[in-house]
Amino acid sequence: xxxxxxxxxxxxxxxxxxxxxxxxxxxxxxxxxxxxxxxxxxxxxxxxxxxxxxxxxxxxxxxxxxxxxxxxxxxxxxxxxxxxxxxxxxxxxxxxxxxxxxxxxxxxxxxxxxxxxxxxxxxxxxxxxxxxxxxxxxxxxxxxxxxxxxxxxxxxxxxxxxxxxxxxxxxxxxxxxxxxxxxxxxxxxxxxxxxxxxxxxxxxxxxxxxxxxxxxxxxxxxxxxxxxxxxxxxxxxxxxxxxxxxxxxxxxxxxxxxxxxxxxxxxxxxxxxxxxxxxxxxxxxxxxxxxxxxxxxxxxxxxxxxxxxxxxxxxxxxxxxxxxxxxxxxxxxxxxxxxxxxxxxxxxxxxxxxxxxxxxxxxxxxxxxxxxxxxxxxxxxxxxxxxxxxxxxxxxxxxxxxxxxxxxxxxxxxxxxxxxxxxxxxxxxxxxxxxxxxxxxxxxxxxxxxxxxxxxxxxxxxxxxxxxxxxxxxxxxxxxxxxxxxxxxxxxxxxxxxxxxxxxxxxxxxxxxxxxxxxxxxxxxxxxxxxxxxxxxxxxxxxxxxxxxxxxxxxxxxxxxxxxxxxxxxxxxxxxxxxxxxxxxxxxxxxxxxxxxxxxxxxxxxxxxxxxxxxxxxxxxxxxxxxxxxxxxxxx
DNA sequence: ACGGCTGAAACC
DNA sequence: TGGTTTCAG
Numbered sequence: 184x185x186x187x188x189x190x191x192x193x194x195x196x197x198x199x200x201x202x203x204x205x206x207x208x209x210x211x212x213x214x215x216x217x218x219x220x221x222x223x224x225x226x227x228x229x230x231x232x233x234x235x236x237x238x239x240x241x242x243x244x245x246x247x248x249x250x251x252x253x254x255x256x257x258x259x260x261x262x263x264x265x266x267x268x269x270x271x272x273x274x275x276x277x278x279x280x281x282x283x284x285x286x287x288x289x290x291x292x293x294x295x296x297x298x299x300x301x302x303x304x305x306x307x308x309x310x311x312x313x314x315x316x317x318x319x320x321x322x323x324x325x326x327x328x329x330x331x332x333x334x335x336x337x338x339x340x341x342x343x344x345x346x347x348x349x350x351x352x353x354x355x356x357x358x359x360x361x362x363x364x365x366x367x368x369x370x371x372x373x374x375x376x377x378x379x380x381x382x383x384x385x386x387x388x389x390x391x392x393x394x395x396x397x398x399x400x401x402x403x404x405x406x407x408x409x410x411x412x413x414x415x416x417x418x419x420x421x422x423x424x425x426x427x428x429x430x431x432x433x434x435x436x437x438x439x440x441x442x443x444x445x446x447x448x449x450x451x452x453x454x455x456x457x458x459x460x461x462x463x464x465x466x467x468x469x470x471x472x473x474x475x476x477x478x479x480x481x482x483x484x485x486x487x488x489x490x491x492x493x494x495x496x497x498x499x500x501x502x503x504x505x506x507x508x509x510x511x512x513x514x515x516x517x518x519x520x521x522x523x524x525x526x527x528x529x530x531x532x533x534x535x536x537x538x539x540x541x542x543x544x545x546x547x548x549x550x551x552x553x554x555x556x557x558x559x560x561x562x563x564x565x566x567x568x569x570x571x572x573x574x575x576x577x578x579x580x581x582x583x584x585x586x587x588x589x590x591x592x593x594x595x596x597x598x599x600x601x602x603x604x605x606x607x608x609x610x611x612x613x614x615x616x617x618x619x620x621x622x623x624x625x626x627x628x629x630x631x632x633x634x635x636x637x638x639x640x641x642x643x644x645x646x647x648x649x650x651x652x653x654x655x656x657x658x659x660x661x662x663x664x665x666x667x668x669x670x671x672x673x674x675x676x677x678x679x680x681x682x683x684x685x686x687x688x689x690x691x692x693x694x695x696x697x698x699x700x701x702x703x704x705x706x707x708x709x710x711x712x713x714x715x716x717x718x719x720x721x722x723x724x725x726x727x728x729x730x731x732x733x734x735x736x737x738x739x740x741x742x743x744x745x746x747x748x749x750x751x752x753x754x755x756x757x758x759x760x761x762x763x764x765x766x767x768x769x770x771x772x773x774x775x776x777x778x779x780x781x782x783x784x785x786x787x788x789x790x791x792x793x794x795x796x797x798x799x800x801x802x803x804x805x806x807x808x809x810x811x812x813x814x815x816x817x818x819x
Numbered sequence: 820a821c822g823g824c825t826g827a828a829a830c831c
Numbered sequence: 832t833g834g835t836t837t838c839a840g
Contacts, residue, residue: 235822236840494826501823504821506820564833606826
């Protein structure tokens, strides 16, 4: 359900930039022969010619649509070029398009706050830049840029045939305009400039919408395509929305939009205006009602987030019909492939952007052998993410088994899996100055060395594959890791990540967030007597097993030693995949007593400082003896 | 037997 | 919270 946000009182200048048939453009840049030709990008050519995921404008002219099959597209447009998405590890590999998207983001982020909305879309908050331009009177922009801006489409600006560009020029610099329109005009010029730069530096064209909020900018960015931009002056909003079909509005393309049509007879956004809150009251919750009310009036307070990188990484594959997986071995095989890709991607994120993912989640779709249409769904499962391909594979398989067990409800029926996916989420920036901790996170085995002292290189260390105490590696021993230049899987240029990290760090401080939620790898530094703690699952909280002399088996023992919580202690712990028979306790990396830090090698001490802080974890409140020096009760 | 693969966000 | 659901492209 959409949620309305408070509207900033000051007028903003927001742009939404959308790449034109992006995957096609990426392929056309790789293979110039495809330029200007009817072209589509397709994945999996073996079944009915594969599914189209992007279509060039030439091909659209022939009636080729996204979500056609390759065969169908050939029928409609025999001359079409079908380019296949690269395949790696038996699945579509979108990295080529991801990094192309990053090229664009790096350019678009130069003029103001920039939010990566998807692989090929961004939002920009150009308010400051527009105000700045407005201070120079008259605004100075190169004629080349102004010419481009003059090609804008201005919503509500009536133009006699052939006079459009002249009228737009006039609109862009009319001196009697109100302040808001002047800001928008500057926004249009800035966006035109950015689009020219994108074209020059990447060879990609894009379209854009410029308005006072995200909703309106997004709404019009696709209105004139390709390679055009559209401006929404305040004065044209009412008329524009009045005739806009409800389904065109973002968030109303699905069930909510259908409900508005079917249940209330609302056909356009304008129709919504005649509905008072009372009438909507019977149908929808308060959030939806106020969102609808504001939306109908073109009001949207949603801010542009300062974020150039994705919040999660996922890889998945479907196994339709006869391809469904029916035994653990085949599931394991595919899961291994997916995890391999995921591991590679988060490793790139780590190396390039200094970000660590905390949670691994497994999703699957499944059906049971006999029950034709069991409504029962395969449950998602998650656990703390441990770096290293082998570990991810191992953990993912455990998550699968756990989910399968729950799915089957101890029935003895056969099953089949029709889709699998693994996702890495809860990604945090690593605070500057703590980067050497990364040496203890396993990197790609093919890693080549980077000799930069404070670099993020992650050396291969086979011992890290074992859940045992690992001695700190000295700087000299530091193996080189993958060079950043060779890392073509990377998500963004370091120029981006530096700027982004800076922004994130400021955000973190202002919000008083903890610097970093620790990665479980830190546990490797913590030993208790001759015991070793093994990281196990659960995101945020960690479930750890204890091995060594004097094993503790039951909750009461755990209590006695003030282990924060026994695994079954929390009502949702049962959803974790736990190794049967092992002793598991849950605690949080943030629960570590600062005293422990003193026992650690100085190098590590410095690293951990700032990571160790009181935990919010409710299950850590009990007080105990021995182990409390390691895992003190929370004060709070 | 399918649009496949991604991603974000709100709800409970 | 983690897990589910919705939406989008």
